[in-house]
Amino acid sequence: MLTTTDPRTGVTVPTALAPTAPEELSPITAAAAVAGAELQRRSRAWRAGLLRALADGLEAERDGLVEAALAETGLAAPRLQTELTRSAFQFRLFADAVDDGGYLEAVIDHAADTPMGPGPDVRRMLVPLGPVAVFGSSNFPFAFSVVGGDTASALAAGNPVVIKAHSSHPLTSERSFTALRHAADAYGAPEGMLGIVYGQSAGAALVADPIIAAVGFTGSLSTGRILLDIIERRERPIPFFGELASVNPLIVTPAAAAARGSAIAEGLFASFTGSAGQLCTKPGIAFLPASADDIVATIVDRARDAGAQPLLNARIHASLDEIRQRLVDEGGARVLVAPHAGDEGFSVTPAVLEIAAVDLTAAATEEAFGPLILFVRYDDVTQIDAALATIPPSLTATIHSESEDAALTARLTDIVMPRVGRIVYNGYPTGVRVSWGMHHGGPWPATNTQHTSVGVTAMRRFLRPLAWQDAPDAVLPDELRDHAVGVPRRIDGVLRLG
Template identity: 55%
Template structure:
């Protein structure tokens, strides 16, 4: 077995760890334990699993100092960002506990036996049930919130599915430590091994999604990684769902009145949004459409000053650094000119310079509109709002689309932009920036593309739906039915004989407050 190494991106030096890539027998054992753990999770019931998620949150909190320090040495993201991200991960586990206590996520429906216009009809009852063991692929840019202790793990556990996480090679020690913190919480509850497991190595990851006991896979990562996972899934005798959140451009449109009324404020927010966390966020804005008028000129000048005075940014790993340098050169060859870029040539490790590029809207092409993962923004200057219709058609579908409006901007133009984004994005942001993703009941983090399945979200309460399937019981005896489908069990919202019954609020435990994190 190969030794797993880690690299501190601040100096670029690899270091060996005590970890080894997962062997085939070890993978088989992990999947077997996960399959056995399914029964234990089912036996906990909704309220028991909610308590488990709270216990996991408490365990992560108790290991905060060590987890954050480990992640800082493997990602270079900095203590404040990582400390905040771990808080976000903890909030997610607690929120899904509230989702379980609410119970509406199971979509319980009961149709009693009755005479119908088509004759006698049987008693039919339906709800969502767990798929089984789930494979999760950790993200490079979120060592907590989209990795072992992330939303995929939390939502799958809430659904009742054991999780096997393929650790990202950019932060193997952080992944292992997170898994151990979660396992400690499960052990305190008397749970078995296999509720959450961590495996290492590319071969182990692909073998994981080929394994017949694995029933779903989730990834936040690159298109290349998604294609490799999908190819492995296609080799199975029967398919499984694959939920991937991939690259995204996240265009922002600043309308003329907005630039006039608050151009400097928008420039500051835009700078923070595209450079925060090194621009290594799936919701980072990559294109900003700014009017070619004096107010737009002032806005861009503020952006230039902020970028020119910025220091270097440490990227997560060598591959991301090299891809950033290559993408920036490609954009320049395609016609975008460098408007501002500080000199960081002598910086150590995987450090790059933030870059502001500009191009006229008449020269915008599909190549210019491709994602550049890292601290780079292309400013597209436009003359008339009508020019935006044709230009946005060149931009690929994204997770988000943002519109900044002013007091005197034409409402028809705003409506037209909103309609375009509604057809091509999963979230429309007004007068804000896409890199704040609230963890809440109403959140949707996905899109027509780059989501591999546009029906579901990877953030928010409904993320559990990815790891559930519907099951109906016909004329079943009461004793064999799940509690949620039995007559007289009015704790949760249910649709009974076509009427929605809200359930008993006194029997539930409140709502999640939600939180905000960049993503």
Template identity: 55%
Template sequence: MSTVTTVDPRDGRRRETGLKETGDAAVESAVALAAESAEWLSGLGRLGRAGLLDAIAASLESRRTDLVATADSETGLGVARLDHELTRAITQFRMFGDVLRDGGYLEAAIDHAAETPLGPAPDVRRMLVPLGPVVVFGAGNFPFAFSVAGGDTASALAAGDPVIVKAHPSHPLTSHASAEAIAAAVRGMHGPAGVPAIVYGQPAGLVAVRHPAVRAVALTGSIGAARAIQAAIDERDDPIPLYGELSSANPVVILPSAAAGRGEQIAEGLFASFTGSGGQLCTKPGLAFVPSSPDGDRLVEALQKRVASAGGAVLLNERIRDAYAEREAELRRAGVRVSARPEIAPASGFTVAPALLEIERSRLSAEIADECFGPLMIVVRYDGVPDLDAALAVVPPSLTGSIHSGPGDDEAIVRRLAGELAARSGRIVFNGYPTGVRVSWAQHHGGPWPSTNSLHTSVGATAIRRFLRPLAWQDAPEWILPEELRDDFSGIVRRVDGRLVPGRP
């Protein structure tokens, strides 16, 4: 059995962790334990699980200093960024506690037995119920918010589903410490072992995916990883869903009036957005459409100055560093010229130079527009607003699309561009930047392929919907019904005989 090591990306030094890759038999045992814990999670009920999520949030908070220090040593993302990300992870657990207390996510509906135009109709009651054990693949670029203690875990536990987490190789110690924080909260509520289960090593993750007890898989990662997981799913006797958040170019369109009135400000925002966290964010803007005009020139010059004076960016691991270098070289071979790139001193570890590239709209292709993971952005110069329709048509669908406009830009043009982006993304940003995804009830973090492979979101309250399924009870005795479907229950909003009935405390 292979040992698990960890690497500090700032110096490239590899360290032992004391952890072992999980063998097949251990994976089987972990999934079996997780499946057994489903009864306990169900028995907690909505309000009990809300209390569990609050306890997990408190457990993570109590270990903040150690968790952040461990993550910093494995990712090089910096204490400030990681401290903020841990706050986000804690907020996600608490938000899903609120989702459970609200209860609207259940979509509870009651149709009493009645005479209808089609004749006598039975009593039918419906709501959403837990799906079953879920395998979560932790993301490398978010060691908290999309990993062991991330939104997939929080939303699955909220739904009542046990979780088996596959630790990411870029931060195994952080994954281990996060799992222990969650397990401590479970023990504090007298819960069973196996919440959460955690496995190490890519083979272990795929063995878990193939286990017949597993009902869904969640991934934030690459298209290649999604295909490997889907291949494992295809080996099963029964299909299960894979919810993947994968690849995104996140185009930003800057209209002439915005370039004229806010060029310096936009340059500052774009620079921060495409270089923040080493450009290793799924919402990083990879393309900025800038008018070929004196105002556009000034905006690009302001960007160039910021990039030229930037320091090196630390990437998460050797694979990402090498892929970044290969992608930059590929773009240059395709005729995309370097607009700005700082000279950085040779360094150990996985440090790279941020890069600003530039190309004319007429030369943009789907291959050039594809995502580059890391601190690289391509400025696409366009001659007139009509050029933008053709330009956006070659950009791969994305998680986000952004529009910067000003008072001099025709509202009809803004509306048309918004329609184009709406058809090709899951979130439209106006006069802002796509990085920084709000954790909230209204948030949607998804989009058409290749940004995701589903219609669901991995951020926000409705992320819970991925891990639930509908179930209807017909002419059921009241004693067997969930309390949310009994006639005398009024704690949540329900649709009763076609009418929406608000809940009462």
């Protein structure tokens, strides 16, 4: 049987859940395939209603879901409440996008004479990929797990979903899945539209299953590589959308440090210690001018006075200490504040390290998942260029500058632009807005895709283009027929909004 551990105390107890056996997996994916065919026949209006029903189902189970997550993650109740609200909001935002229909990229080219001769009638739009495997993430038990953005965007795109529950919060995963399943059943969704498996072996088998058409994963780079290897061994490789590792450099110019050093110190401390530093957008490396001793002193004082916060599990707790030691032994970083373990469970206090920009090498840029930050001190802004080149591409980069820094801000923007998916100015990268315009991705190893896992365009991962040439009207999707359908379409080269 599976166990669950409270990271606040380190106490492990058994659950009634068992790992999914090999013979149990095929019926789950087969049911998903049947449900996928049924979903193809349902209208967009029906699917938008489904997404809103799922959001309502989460809200109805809010108290029980938060209670379960508290005991399995150690995250604070206000944080979990906000995250669950975000999950429900995601479902509703995707419902709005489905109603809008713009995500379909619908195109109609009527038969016509062209400079190359008669051209056939061609109609094109995006269609669902098929059953999607979604791996829950440890650090977001709601927003990136069973009820998270991968599940919501895959369903919005019209795909059934089979979820791999995360081993750190199996009971939260079960309750979340039950909430979705009950809401889906009450709405009249196909029976196999949602499935769930438990256990590491089941997760590997799920990725290898020939029915699965795509994988959404948020987790470590090492596990992502394992899943990629499984996909490469499949007879038919499939898309893998992974969010894997990110150090999210933050740069403070001399002018910004002089003008608002105190505010930057407070904001930066809150950003790298929030949720015990277990956020994929945590600023793990901060470039500070050599003159910014006040910023360093403030953060050092705050770190020394801070209490221990629980990490999500024993593996993360042990890994954080190992990485910190490597940053010192192999990367040459100096310890300004050493972390201390709490009295029980997997808790730890913040750690602060420092290195000169001219000494920064790749060995000091490893992601440390937890409340740890590395200050990179530069004597001249030109030292930032070479130092940034040693940092792996990330989800975000942040630039703190002043109005007189216009040229410098533009140059720093040019430097980081090819290396990240989002640039933040005079703010902090933690806290990812769920919106139409958000992009949450970046070059490898941040992600392996040009698409996003947050925001409306997350749907694009689980869609593929399909063209119909000289098709009878009866086989065309409604959105590609000649009558007005209320969705944006490009007809004979002209964009029409209805």
